[in-house]
Amino acid sequence: xxxxxxxxxxxxxxxxxxxxxxxxxxxxxxxxxxxxxxxxxxxxxxxxxxxxxxxxxxxxxxxxxxxxxxxxxxxxxxxxxxxxxxxxxxxxxxxxxxxxxxxxxxxxxxxxxxxxxxxxxxxxxxxxxxxxxxxxxxxxxxxxxxxxxxxxxxxxxxxxxxxxxxxxxxxxxxxxxxxxxxxxxxxxxxxxxxxxxxxxxxxxxxxxxxxxxxxxxxxx
Numbered sequence: 001x002x003x004x005x006x007x008x009x010x011x012x013x014x015x016x017x018x019x020x021x022x023x024x025x026x027x028x029x030x031x032x033x034x035x036x037x038x039x040x041x042x043x044x045x046x047x048x049x050x051x052x053x054x055x056x057x058x059x060x061x062x063x064x065x066x067x068x069x070x071x072x073x074x075x076x077x078x079x080x081x082x083x084x085x086x087x088x089x090x091x092x093x094x095x096x097x098x099x100x101x102x103x104x105x106x107x108x109x110x111x112x113x114x115x116x117x118x119x120x121x122x123x124x125x126x127x128x129x130x131x132x133x134x135x136x137x138x139x140x141x142x143x144x145x146x147x148x149x150x151x152x153x154x155x156x157x158x159x160x161x162x163x164x165x166x167x168x169x170x171x172x173x174x175x176x177x178x179x180x181x182x183x184x185x186x187x188x189x190x191x192x193x194x195x196x197x198x199x200x201x202x203x204x205x206x207x208x209x210x211x212x213x214x215x216x217x218x219x220x
């Protein structure tokens with residue numbers, strides 16, 4: 001029989017697991033990992049065009065287009081995986097994608113954890129916590145590889161000739177990079193919270209309410 005068990009700690013873990021998965025996915029897809037040096041839009045001059053900073057992501061970019069630089073063109077600069085700016089970025093993408101995929105699976109499983117607390121007699125929280133720790137390590141490796149690719153020709157075009165590995169020169173880091181870092185830290189926090197969720201949902205108080213025949217159990 002399915003017993004829906006909701007506690008503060010298990011609900012916090014579930015919500016944070018879902019948020020982290022979405023945050024990493026959005027960061028991975030965003031073109032705002034690097035912000036290039038200020039420039040005028042193509043075809044624009046002086047005050048009419050104004051200055052703007054193009055952005056460059058793992059596989060996409062955003063540029064202003066038009067005679068007055070009022071249009072924004074965003075999309076992938078790499079038509080295939082082989083066209084990604086750097087070998088380090090290719091490796092980073094693989095690690096980040098793998099970590100994000102694992103987080104997405106855990107986020108889906110966490111929803112069902114409200115009703116099913118075990119899989120093949122193994123705690124679903126412990127299994128998910130282990131997966132989240134593995135995902136955090138994958139994401140961390142990906143983020144460490146990413147700045148090693150700042151010496152590529154694509155980055156130099158955006159950041160200036162002095163750009164080199166781990167030195168973005170005239171570029172600055174965009175919100176997507178910081179979101180990925182925050183998501184990685186939150187992933188490890190989720191791994192810790194999963195143990196607390198396991199403790200909360202298997203407490204004596206929960207067992208007493210199950211023995212009383214309750215199918216919906218909510219505890220603070």
